[in-house]
Amino acid sequence: MAGIYIHIPFCKKRCTYCDFYTEVATQFIPTLIDSIVKELHIRKDYIQNETIKTIYFGGGTPSILNKSEFKMIFDAIFSLFEVESDAEITFEANPDDLTTDYLNTISFLPFNRISIGIQSFEDEDLKRINRRHTSNEAINAVKDAQMVGFKNISIDLIYGLPFQSVDAWRNQLDVAFSLGIQHISAYGLTYEEGTELWKQREEGIIDTIDDETMNKMYELLLETVSKNGFEAYEISNFAQPGFRSKHNTSYWKNEIYIGVGPSAHSFNLESRQWNVNSINQYIKAINENSNYFEKEDLSxxxxxxxxxxxxxxxxxxxxxxxxxxxxxxxxxxxxxxxxxxxxxxxxxxxxxxxxxxxxxxxxxxxxxxxxxxxx
Known part of the structure; x- marks a missing residue:
């Protein structure tokens, strides 16, 4: 069995901590969708007739897509591959995209899992890292997703944010677990070279949280997830029993997957491949039927x-x-x-x-x- 990852590299604005490949030029969305569909046709033999058990839309911001754009990709996937009837199908979303109208529209698509990039329930934190939603929007996004029928909801949080205290992190976790979510991914903040947050640290605008405090925050995280009946099944991932991320677990078990879209990675046990990290170069290469990825055979x-x-x-x-x-x-x-x-x-x-x-x-x-x- 195998997975499919679709990279949607568009963001309405860039977070200060992010070093992923993203673009804010959303006018390329229709052309990119066409190219992703073409790549799915090109890559269909990469997994050698394996059945698809997970489909994951990541980014960037997949929730920037509308129903018809998602549908074009799904139509290609379901026509080219055998997809399990109980496949886990996830998309990542920004809270402010998840209006009730949007959620009702995409509820007709085959998604059965949603991963919401909340990062913090504190408005000052959100402003500092240039997130475009508020705490209230984050809370409402979870509640609205539940209201339209999502029963498998994951959220992302970050701890060790500038000026964050252990007590503030405790409050974040209390809010998170009050919402009835099924999964949480919680990551200690890292300062990736070249990001805006890294520059602010280098210029002395912000201070990093010391290692002792970071360790206390992680210990508090472990205590809180356990108290709420969640399994710590990976260092940064926690789930109610039966709600582990099947897609991420497939990575950790070295299972086969195809990655489509700019900068997406693929793995078939014998080699790794990674697509060019430029929308323009990716679209051009796909349409000209020229090489758009690098490959490494694995020793x-x-x-x-x-x-x-x-x-x-x-x-x-x-x-x-x-x-x-x-x-x-x-x-x-x-x-x-x-x-x-x-x-x-x-x-x-x-x-x-x-x-x-x-x-x-x-x-x-x-x-x-x-x-x-x-x-």
Missing amino acids: IFDKYNDYIMVSLRTSDGIDLEFIKLNFGDEFVHYCLQNIKTFIDSEKVDYNNDKIRLTSAGNQISNLIIMQLMKV
Whole structure:
């Protein structure tokens, strides 16, 4: 089974923390939709007749599309691929796009999951990171999505925002869990070089939250999701039982997926591909039937490193039996040799051939992952 990711790289304005490929020139939307449909036809053999179990519209801002634009893409997908009857079909949305009129319009499309990019329920935070919605709009977006029939709603939040306190983060979580959502993705703020927020930090306009406070915020997050009956199934992702993101989980399990649209990535077990990150270049190449992506064939070391990088972040952890079957005893020995220090310091738990991060290990997950990767 496989997934399809559709990248819609348009935003009405750019958030100060964002380093994803996006454009604000929305006049290209109709031409881009045509090109995405053409790419779906071009790429239909990439997954070798695998059944589609997840479809995910990400961005950018997919909720910038109207019903007919979504329908063009769905018509292509359902005509070219076999899609499971219970496939998870998600779109990302900005809260201020989710008016009742808009939600009622798209309710006739096959979406059964919505991911709302709220980031904060505090208006001052939202202004600081250049989000275009208010706290009230965020709350109403969730309620309106529930009202039109969405029963699988995820929200994104960011902690460690400039000037944010632990108590303020606690209030954010209280609001989130009062809304009856099924899934939450919560990310510690990172300052990506070149972003507006990074420039503000470099110029001394804002200060970063110290590591001790960030760790307290993450511990509070873990306590709160557990108290509300959510599973911590990945470092930044939490769900009610039965509501894990199937699409994201497929990434973490190294399953096949096609990515269409500018800057989208694809993976078929043997290679990775990534599309050009320019709308103009993408549209031109698709229409001229010329190359629009780069490709990397994966060595056994690449595959092992990919497995380590994604699996250790999940609650399932690293399976040494999987490593033995897929990469050989040499990689098992290497993994055990390099993880010993973290076992002894209780940063990871080693039991029944499984290696999982402990709560303390979650806070240094990148360090542990780098130690286990094989160059």
